[in-house]
Amino acid sequence: MYDPTVARLTYRALLGRRRALILFVLPVVLIVISVAVRLLVGADDAVANQVLGGFALATMVPLIGVIAGTGAIGPEIDDGSIVYLLAKPLKRPTIILTKLTVAVGVTMVFSAVPMLIAGFVLNGNSQQIAVAYAVAAVAASVAYSALFLLLGTVSRQAVVFGLVYALIWEALIGSLVPGARTLSVQQWALALAEKTAPGAGITSDVGLPVAAVLLAVVTVAGAWYAGRKLRTLTLAGEE
């Protein structure tokens, strides 16, 4: 269910685009902010929570997820180069699962790893805050990748829809409408963080069992449906 050639092509396509610059810029911004906050405020758990929860998990992880998830397949479908993968005796789910693996890997490397570093910079992992947010970022990376990979498979405006979800639904509507938080990858990931670092001031609106089930459902359903869509993807030509 994994093809190394598909993975190599996806990695190179993802990291070779100009859009990939954001992948490098956002983690650098996070670490620069963390260093500045540590120098100005000192080690403070509440501030660490704000930076890691309010900026990193709420904004940076979904943005990186959008770039990696949609970028792993969307551009190939848009420009038609996907034909070189489809015209091969390769099972479609293999193509999707390989691309999902790459998207998850890229999202984790560019979000979970810098969040762990930022957590240590901010308060030296006091109360396990750095580890808790890194765990949340890992879980969110998987769900976001599956969700945005599916978007990249079904829509040509995947990046726009992804940004709308990441920035408007997760960040804006989630903060104004309490019910919307139940359907938020960010809140599901926070439930994991809360469990990892109890008493560290991390709170989620969703209980851990529900969060774990929803994370699994979104990931599996997203990958399954993307594979199904790829199987019946039509390339209409230029007529």
Add this chain to the structure above:
Amino acid sequence: MTTIRIDHVSRWFGNVVAVNDVTMDIGPGVTGLLGPNGAGKSTLINMMGGFLAPSTGSVTLDGAAIWRNEQVYREIGVVPEREAMYDFLTGREFVLANAELHGLPDAGEAARRALATVEMEYAQDRKVSTYSKGMRQRVKMASALVHDPSVLLLDEPFNGMDPRQRMQLMELLRRMGAEGRTVLFSSHILEEVEQLASHIEVVVAGRHAASGDFRRIRRLMTDRPHRYLVRSSDDRALAAALIADPSTAGIELDWSERALRVQAIDFARFTEQLPRIAREHGIRLLTVSPSDESLESVFSYLVTA
């Protein structure tokens, strides 16, 4: 022997019918799929390549359905019309990746052989993004040949190629056909098809207009009534002289154009007689231009022939 069978296939997009009840068999040798732009050629090739489902009917490869059957790609090589490739790869990396995706036991050797076949070894280490249109076409060709397929589908392969590259590709396709492969290419240019394919399938407005030996179809095209717009120093005298000749079926004096509209039924004789008649009557020919030479009109004629 590998044969693609298109059996009573129609394909529509919303209210638009792109392919209308087409039935044809594509067997070994080189077949040209000829038709004007928008005739449904790409739609047909996409269905033969398994990238589009027929709305009705079936497309099969030696009896096996092509749509949603990735195993057919062991036999089929596809050269798409679209330009997009993995531009960040070198030509060699691109062909090698295609060989690996086919799961070939010695992908490196298969890629080397395919690049040699299209004579692209000299530029194989350059990025695809630096290639000319013709070079891209050849590398696409190498990627389609890398697994030694028995069927080769090419959508408008000569678009944008210079004459030398065109000749090289034609030679290569001729060779593939002579080896017993089923080679199908689409084109809207009559001369391309004439030079390469002995067998042609003509599609017009989504319908299968003609099928068979190129020479027979070419004769149909040549023998059809031709219309000409003629201006001369004395249109009335020329009209009177022309209508007396059996090569001409009708003449109309077009006042707005200040010209004659001539319908010729014997193409060869008319082209011979017109200058002779004009000279004999001391008339100067100012304009002689075919008024229905667009490919569309030729195809339309074929549909009704």
